[in-house]
Amino acid sequence: MNKAEVYILSGFLGSGKTTLLKRLLEDERRLGRKTAVMMNELGKVSIDSDAVADNDVALKELLGGCICCSIQDKLEAQLQGLIVEEKPEVIYIETTGAAHPVEVLDAILSPLFADSLLIKGILTTVDGLRWMDRKNLSPQLQQLILDQVRHSDLILINKMNELTDSDQARITFEIQSINSEARCLLTNYSQLAMDQLRKLSVSFDKNSERLNLKKKLNLTTFVYQFQKAISHSKFEAFLKSLPDTVYRIKGYVKFDRSNYPTLFQFSYGMPIYMQEFMNLPLNLVFIGENIDWKQIEIKLAEL
Numbered sequence: 247m248n249k250a251e252v253y254i255l256s257g258f259l260g261s262g263k264t265t266l267l268k269r270l271l272e273d274e275r276r277l278g279r280k281t282a283v284m285m286n287e288l289g290k291v292s293i294d295s296d297a298v299a300d301n302d303v304a305l306k307e308l309l310g311g312c313i314c315c316s317i318q319d320k321l322e323a324q325l326q327g328l329i330v331e332e333k334p335e336v337i338y339i340e341t342t343g344a345a346h347p348v349e350v351l352d353a354i355l356s357p358l359f360a361d362s363l364l365i366k367g368i369l370t371t372v373d374g375l376r377w378m379d380r381k382n383l384s385p386q387l388q389q390l391i392l393d394q395v396r397h398s399d400l401i402l403i404n405k406m407n408e409l410t411d412s413d414q415a416r417i418t419f420e421i422q423s424i425n426s427e428a429r430c431l432l433t434n435y436s437q438l439a440m441d442q443l444r445k446l447s448v449s450f451d452k453n454s455e456r457l458n459l460k461k462k463l464n465l466t467t468f469v470y471q472f473q474k475a476i477s478h479s480k481f482e483a484f485l486k487s488l489p490d491t492v493y494r495i496k497g498y499v500k501f502d503r504s505n506y507p508t509l510f511q512f513s514y515g516m517p518i519y520m521q522e523f524m525n526l527p528l529n530l531v532f533i534g535e536n537i538d539w540k541q542i543e544i545k546l547a548e549l
């Protein structure tokens with residue numbers, strides 16, 4: 247079976263992802279490839295999907311959350327459905343502007359898709375003015391914008407007409423010093439020469455894709471198994487003590503006197519708790535960059 251190419255569109259809110267997606271879909275029409283799009287919106291109602299609606303394009307929407315935190319499993323299920331039902335040759339995944347690209351990669355690098363997907367790369371749009379002004383955002387959002395740039399394979403510094411020549415040079419320099427491996431282009435309305443995009447090849451080898459990804463991003467994972475229920479408040483304090491580069495935690499924890507575990511999801515500093523009603527192994531999986539997991543393990547054992 248031919249693998250479907252996958253492109254992930256990342257970038258901060260309003261930076262030009264949907265504008266880029268429309269250009270990509272135009273190009274797919276020219277190429278005549280069977281194309282699918284997955285989009286998600288933070289709100290309950292999708293606005294962008296109307297903009298790209300097209301009879302030729304299979305569209306799946308994930309509403310009510312960002313791919314990375316609450317509906318990652320749904321993403322896997324929908325992607326699987328899309329592959330089986332539509333057999334697309336190319337899939338574009340537009341993430342919400344508040345998503346961490348690593349989370350999306352995490353979802354699609356499931357062994358489930360090893361034979362069916364070929365990941366072409368992460369494309370990130372950056373709003374030039376927003377970039378220069380980013381110090382006014384919260385520390386988490388500043389970090390998110392940096393991470394979106396850092397983990398990208400092709401970066402569009404968009405809305406270039408709003409920038410002076412010296413600002414363009416400055417931003418390009420700053421972005422290249424954060425990610426020297428990605429190609430960096432100055433664009434208006436996300437307009438780029440498509441060959442720049444098509445020649446991307448960050449495709450991962452089938453058997454070692456997770457390893458390669460981890461190497462590229464310096465990501466490591468760690469699994470901890472609780473032997474007993476723990477105090478919720480101590481757990482909250484533990485979360486606050488974590489380094490910013492713990493990107494993701496997911497798994498089951500039993501709190502205080504509760505009979506059943508809680509499904510715990512942590513993404514970008516945001517914890518989400520969901521009570522379960524059956525007993526499950528109390529495993530917690532961590533994903534982070536440059537983390538001393540031994541120290542984390544010691545803290546967990548003290549809870």
Ligand SMILES: Nc1nc2c(ncn2[C@@H]2O[C@H](COP(=O)(O)OP(=O)(O)OP(=O)(O)O)[C@@H](O)[C@H]2O)c(=O)[nH]1
Pocket residue numbers: 257258259260261262263264265266294342343371404405406407408433434435436
């Ligand atoms: N001036 C200017 N406006 C642009 C440019 N590119 C996109 N826009 C406009 O910026 C707004 C946001 O663009 P989108 O493509 O919707 O951005 P997005 O990243 O998908 O936004 P979210 O869905 O909110 O994350 C739209 O009104 C675009 O028309 C550009 O190069 N210059």
